Amino acid sequence: MEMTFRWYGSQFDTVTLQQIRQIPGVTGVISTLYDTAPGEVWPQERIHALKAEIEAAGLRLSGIESVNVHDAIKVGSPEREQYIANYIETLENLGKEDIHLVCYNFMPVFDWTRTELARKRPDGSTVLAYTQKAVDAIQPEKMFESIAGDANGAILPGWEPERMAHVKELFEMYRDIDNEKLFDNLCYFLRAIMPVCGQYDIKMAIHPDDPAWSVFGLPRIIISKENILRLMRAVDDVHNGVTFCSGSYGTNLENNLPEMIRALKGRIHFAHVRNLKFNAPDDFEESAHLSSDGTFDMYEIMLALYETGFSGPIRPDHGRMIWGEKAMPGYGLYDRALGAAYLNGLWEAIDKAKKRGI
Ligand code: DNO
Numbered sequence: 001m002e003m004t005f006r007w008y009g010s011q012f013d014t015v016t017l018q019q020i021r022q023i024p025g026v027t028g029v030i031s032t033l034y035d036t037a038p039g040e041v042w043p044q045e046r047i048h049a050l051k052a053e054i055e056a057a058g059l060r061l062s063g064i065e066s067v068n069v070h071d072a073i074k075v076g077s078p079e080r081e082q083y084i085a086n087y088i089e090t091l092e093n094l095g096k097e098d099i100h101l102v103c104y105n106f107m108p109v110f111d112w113t114r115t116e117l118a119r120k121r122p123d124g125s126t127v128l129a130y131t132q133k134a135v136d137a138i139q140p141e142k143m144f145e146s147i148a149g150d151a152n153g154a155i156l157p158g159w160e161p162e163r164m165a166h167v168k169e170l171f172e173m174y175r176d177i178d179n180e181k182l183f184d185n186l187c188y189f190l191r192a193i194m195p196v197c198g199q200y201d202i203k204m205a206i207h208p209d210d211p212a213w214s215v216f217g218l219p220r221i222i223i224s225k226e227n228i229l230r231l232m233r234a235v236d237d238v239h240n241g242v243t244f245c246s247g248s249y250g251t252n253l254e255n256n257l258p259e260m261i262r263a264l265k266g267r268i269h270f271a272h273v274r275n276l277k278f279n280a281p282d283d284f285e286e287s288a289h290l291s292s293d294g295t296f297d298m299y300e301i302m303l304a305l306y307e308t309g310f311s312g313p314i315r316p317d318h319g320r321m322i323w324g325e326k327a328m329p330g331y332g333l334y335d336r337a338l339g340a341a342y343l344n345g346l347w348e349a350i351d352k353a354k355k356r357g358i
Contacts, residue, residue, distance in 0.1 A: 064103065
């Protein structure tokens with residue numbers, strides 16, 4: 001595996017590349033052109049400039065998170081052909097810049113959903129949290145206002161104000177889309193892009209829906225072992241792969257994370273590893289990465305990745321806000337750096353034990 005860190009670009013991130021470079025064991029950065037809208041073609045020069053900036057800081061651009069998919073592709077409207085053509089052009093431009101990993105999601109309307117961006121924990125840290133009660137009590141168009149207040153001035157991925165201004169229209173677009181239609185549209189998209197992915201060896205890595213159940217009655221299709229395996233079989237190409245996000249699949253306590261990793265052997269191209277602490281099955285908060293601070297056994301998750309031969313980029317995921325840091329919720333420096341060090345420690349211990357035959 002390659003330990004990486006998500007970085008939104010110098011214009012948007014409070015964390016600098018120089019800081020990332022000092023986290024022990026982090027060699028790569030996962031980045032994006034954060035100011036591009038879904039459906040836009042990414043110019044090769046801009047990708048080149050991003051890569052050059054990262055390399056000048058002594059790091060590698062290990063993959064893109066995300067190239068977002070336009071809603072026309074998700075709902076399967078006639079305009080999808082144009083947006084698929086644009087996506088293919090973006091992939092070509094990424095391929096020409098020697099980039100081989102693209103994370104994306106197929107969630108309708110919202111990207112990941114949390115109901116609190118700064119829930120206070122007993123140690124004074126603040127964390128992202130979710131409670132179903134809060135979602136049930138709110139209108140979708142109010143959701144954005146209700147969470148945006150705590151964002152520390154940052155624009156949250158998937159919750160861009162321009163997009164949220166059209167929330168009602170977005171809901172309207174999805175009125176006739178159920179899980180099956182959404183799944184077919186995803187397969188249609190993947191089949192259309194597989195040739196270019198094959199040509200440039202670009203591994204597509206779908207991010208799961210978060211939380212792993214329907215919110216506001218919208219369809220959700222990447223939420224369990226059963227449906228991610230169905231997608232792997234439907235487009236049975238190694239370039240159709242997975243971002244294994246423990247914190248997203250893990251929102252549903254019925255998902256056995258190590259078992260899912262083993263079932264997806266060879267198709268996990270990117271891993272997001274973090275822990276959650278559950279107060280009830282539909283009330284959880286994003287704890288520190290350490291197993292004992294949350295509900296998941298992080299050793300078992302890392303062991304499953306190790307034993308399935310996982311060799312792609314991995315990154316610590318959302319961190320707590322600690323030590324007075326002000327940053328995009330979930331994406332500060334300090335707690336994610338602790339997460340990276342911890343995950344590296346688990347990996348080193350597993351690796352040494354295996355090599356000694358323990
Ligand atoms: C949240 C992230 C997601 C993820 C996208 C992938 O922090 O993990 O926003 O990047 O769903 O497209």
